Amino acid sequence: MLVEGNEVGVAMLGMSGFSVLEAREVAGELGLVVETGQVVVGCTGCGVRAVSHGRRETLIRDLPVSGRPTRLRWRKRLWRCHEPLCARQTWTETTALILGRASLTERAKTAMCEQVGRDGDSVAAVAREYGVGWQTAMNAVTVRGMPLIADLDRLAGVTALGLDETVFLKACRTHPTLYVTGMVDVRTGRLLDLVENRTAAAVSTWLDGRDEAWKAGIDTVAIDPYQGYATALKGHLDHAHLVADHWHVIRLANAMVDDVRRRVQQDTPGHRGRKGDPLYGIRRTLLFASDRLTARQWARLDAAWDAGDPHDETYLAWAVKEALRDVYAASCDEEGQEALQAFYGWAADSGLPEARRLAGTMRRREAPILAWHTTGGASSARAEATNLLIKKIKRVGHGFRNFDNYRLRLLLHCGATWHTPRAARIRGRSPRFAA
Ligand SMILES: [Zn+2]
Incomplete structure (x- = not known):
């Protein structure tokens, strides 16, 4: 459709019934004077034809x-x-495109919500782009976003549920570190919900809100076994397999290696201070998986153990950690069981109190650890999903003090389904390849 003259303004504005009378740029902003062509209107009270009574301007x-x-x-x-x-x-005329006393057109609210929610733009950046304040932008995101989040269809089809704690706000003068618990669809990486706190009660309350059919569909729950989440599942998801994620376990093993290294560093006479200490120099290398070490890293480990580990304690802690990794490297349940027994052996023989403590913790959580093999590696998909989630939380959450805003934002970004039509390409090839 080709348009000319006054029709150009109508076509470019794209608001049905509105025409553009004037366009002016002032200080980098575009000002458009617009009006509708309404001439015949019935009284909203009695239906008699109304008479025009002039115009009033609204911005x-x-x-x-x-x-x-x-x-x-x-x-x-x-x-x-x-x-x-x-x-x-x-009365004044009304339109579905602009609500009474609104500071934004309806389509602007929709677009802002898409930019913040779907695209992950910051509220501040979008507010700037539209020339409004942060709160106005956030209100638009809330008004448009809440219905998407309230639609419980987005929870449909979950078979493996993951629970994870993440820091929401770091401690400061007015509060301790605040945590949130994220519920993730382990098999797709979709964020299902976010609740305040990392307590069993918080999770249990959320599960109270789910119907029986939804809960019956869950066959696996992946959790950090060292938090209270297992308690929260009782009475809700008793039928599901409980799985302990390997990175939670490996994190504990790494903490044990760190503890031992620090103790050895302190106990060693002639300790040369942090920077020059041979063990301090390998503090990160010690935590790498041994099958990923390069020849140079092996040589550095050997040299540091020779120079700074007189009773082989750091070496043994490292070996115990590696034995635990083998449990997760095992390809089946029997192999996993064997590897776990080997780990107990290493821990006991090491004589390290730190390693014995770790073994005790593992013994109490054996079933969910071994379930990792029987549930078809639900956890590896989960590792990715959760890592992604944590990254998004860090990026998206920046600047948020209000939990509801934060939850809305994250769910819009990682949990909502967007049905946005794509514009046709103006070149044959994707611009990505044309660049
Ligand atoms: Zn009337």
């Missing part, structure tokens, strides 16, 4: 035009009813 922010924040000056018509018996005297 509304709209979508940016060609990279400039845009403000509409809408010349709203005032109507009056001349029917003497009618109680309705005057």
Whole structure:
């Protein structure tokens, strides 16, 4: 469709029924004077034809035009009813595109929600782009986003549930570190929900809100076995397999290696201070998986053990950690069982109190650890899903103090389904390849 003259403004504005009377750029912003062509209107009270009573201007922010924040000056018509018996005297015209007393057009609210929610833009950046304040932008995201989040269809089809704690706000003068618990669909990596705290009660309350059919569909629950989550599942998901994720376990093993290394460093006479200490120099290398070490890293480990580990304690702690890794490297349940027994052997023989403590912890959580093999590696997909989630939480959560805003934002970004039509390409090839 080719348009000319006044029609150009109508076509570019793209708001049905509105025409553009004037366009002016002031200080990097675009100002458009717009009005509707309404001429015949019935009284909303009695239906008698209303009489025009002049116009009143109202300012509304709209979508940016060609990279400039845009403000509409809408010349709203005032109507009056001349029917003497009618109680309705005057009113202003209305449109579904701009709600009464709104500071943003409806389509601007939708677009802001998509940019923040779907694309992960920051609220501050979007607010700037539209020429509004942070709170106005956040309100638009809330108004448009809440219905998407309230739609429980987004929870459908989950068979493996993962529970993870993440730091929401670091400790400061006014509060301790605040945690949230994320519920993840382990098989797809989709974020299902976020609740405040990392307590069993928080998770249990969330499960109270799920119906029986949904719970019956869950066959596996992957958890950090050292938190209270297992308690929360009782009475809700008793039928599901409990799986302990290997990185939670490996994290504990790594902490044990660190503890031993620090103790040895402190106990060793002639300890040369942090930087020059041979054990300090390999503190990271000690935590790598041995099958990923390069020849140079092996040589550094050997040299440091020779120089700074007189009773082989750091070496033994490292070997215990590696034995535990083997449990997860095992390809079946029997192999896993064997590897676990070998780990207990290493831990006992090492004589290290730290290693014995770790073995004790593992003994109490054997079933979920070994379940890792029988549940078809649910955990490896989960590792990725959770890592991604944590990254997003860190990036998206920056600047959020309010949990509800934070939850909304994350769910829009990692949990909602967006049905946005894509614009047609203007070149044959994707711009990615054309660059
Ligand atoms: Zn009337």
